[in-house]
Amino acid sequence: EAQVTQNPRYLIxxxxxxxxVTCSQNMNHEYMSWYRQDPGLGLRQIYYSMxxxxxxxxxxPEGYKVSRKEKRNFPLILESPSPNQTSLYFCASxxxxxxxxxxxxxxxxxxxxxxxxx
Amino acid sequence: xxxxEQDPGPLSVPEGAIVSLNxxxxxxxxxxxxxxxxxxxxxxxxxxxxxxxGNKEDGxxxxxxxxxxxxISLFIRDSQPSDSATYLCAMGPKGGGADGLTFGKGTHLxxxx
Numbered sequence: 001e002a003q004v005t006q007n008p009r010y011l012i013x014x015x016x017x018x019x020x021v022t023c024s025q026n027m028n029h030e031y032m033s034w035y036r037q038d039p040g041l042g043l044r045q046i047y048y049s050m051x052x053x054x055x056x057x058x059x060x061p062e063g064y065k066v067s068r069k070e071k072r073n074f075p076l077i078l079e080s081p082s083p084n085q086t087s088l089y090f091c092a093s094x095x096x097x098x099x100x101x102x103x104x105x106x107x108x109x110x111x112x113x114x115x116x117x118x
Numbered sequence: 119x120x121x122x123e124q125d126p127g128p129l130s131v132p133e134g135a136i137v138s139l140n141x142x143x144x145x146x147x148x149x150x151x152x153x154x155x156x157x158x159x160x161x162x163x164x165x166x167x168x169x170x171x172g173n174k175e176d177g178x179x180x181x182x183x184x185x186x187x188x189x190i191s192l193f194i195r196d197s198q199p200s201d202s203a204t205y206l207c208a209m210g211p212k213g214g215g216a217d218g219l220t221f222g223k224g225t226h227l228x229x230x231x
Contacts, residue, residue, distance in 0.1 A: 004161075031216045040126070042223030043162075043206065050217070090161050094216035105150065105216045107208075109161030 002027045006091050006110035013081055014118050021076045021113050023091030031097040032074040033058070033107070034066065036087040043090070049074055050097050081117040089113045121145050124207055124222030132230050137194040141207035141222045144188065148209040148220075151183050153192045156204045156224065165205070166192065197229045 004025045013019055025032065033048040035058075045058030049068040063085055065077040074093075078085060092107040124141045131137055139153075150169045154162035166181040168174045168190075174181045180193040190209070194201055207222040 033216070040223070043221045048217070092161075092216075096215050097217035098215040105152070105210055105219060106164045106167065107154075107162075107216055107219065109163065111161050112159070 002108070004091055004093055004108050004110040006089075006113045008113060009111060010114050012116045012118065015082055016080050019078050019081060019115075021078075021089055021091075021115070023074045023076065023110060024072050025074075025091075025093040025108070026072065027093060027095070027108065028071065029093035029095050029108070030071070031094040032068065033092045033094075034064070034074070034076045035090045035092065036060065037090060037112075038087050046076065046089075048097075078115075081115075083117050085115065086117050087115060089115060121220050122207065122209065122222045125225055126223055128226040128228055130228040130230060131197060133197060133199060135197050135229075137192075137197050137201070137227060137229075139192040139194075139205050139207075139225050139227070141190050141209075142188055143190075143209055143220075145209075145211075145220070146188075147211045150210055151181070151190050152208040152210075152219075153179075153181060154206040154208060154221075156206060158203075162206055199229045199231050202227060202229045 007022045034046040035043045044060045047066040049055045091110045122143045153166040155165045156162040168181045171183045171185045178195045182191040204224040204226050206224040210219045
């Protein structure tokens with residue numbers, strides 16, 4: 001089954017304790033991205049990756065790091081989490097960032113990771 | 119002015135009604151348009167995908183794009199309680215790829231049985 005898998009789905013942590021949210025896709029997609037979703041603010045892009053070893057900042061990258069060492073994995077790292085990073089996080093992937101045919105821009109989302117930082 | 123504007127709702131309608139969801143945008147570079155549906159505690163999933171102006175129909179759903187007015191719509195006919203969800207519009211520049219995709223904030227739709 002084609003899917004994007006995120007872990008953990010739920011996490012409560014404390015300020016300053018480093019954490020990693022993993023993301024893996026099994027569709028051989030080039031493009032992967034992290035979003036956070038907050039009430040009244042919608043989906044905001046944190047970081048994205050066009051392909052292996054190619055990452056770039058989205059709209060709200062402060063306080064986050066990513067890496068793309070393998071095509072299928074795109075972990076999100078919070079080095080020193082703060083309460084303002086309490087949010088619902090989504091990983092997404094897409095066949096191509098550039099559009100090589102119909103629906104190639106379709107984003108496939110994971111189930112989400114709800115993070116609470118105390 | 120934000121690039122994509124979408125009324126957050128909630129929009130509550132009785133079962134069987136026709137629902138109209140809308141987004142306006144300001145960036146003339148947007149060429150392709152999508153609607154995503156997000157159920158509670160789930161990730162968004164693609165519902166409709168259109169390229170350029172006009173209508174596209176898929177079952178009870180119709181997506182409409184008016185590029186001259188920078189206005190897109192999603193119509194749901196014979197609405198069902200299972201249509202209750204948040205609907206996000208998304209749009210991107212020429213090419214159709216995921217890079218540069220911009221989302222609206224989503225409209226929360228409630229279909230009352």
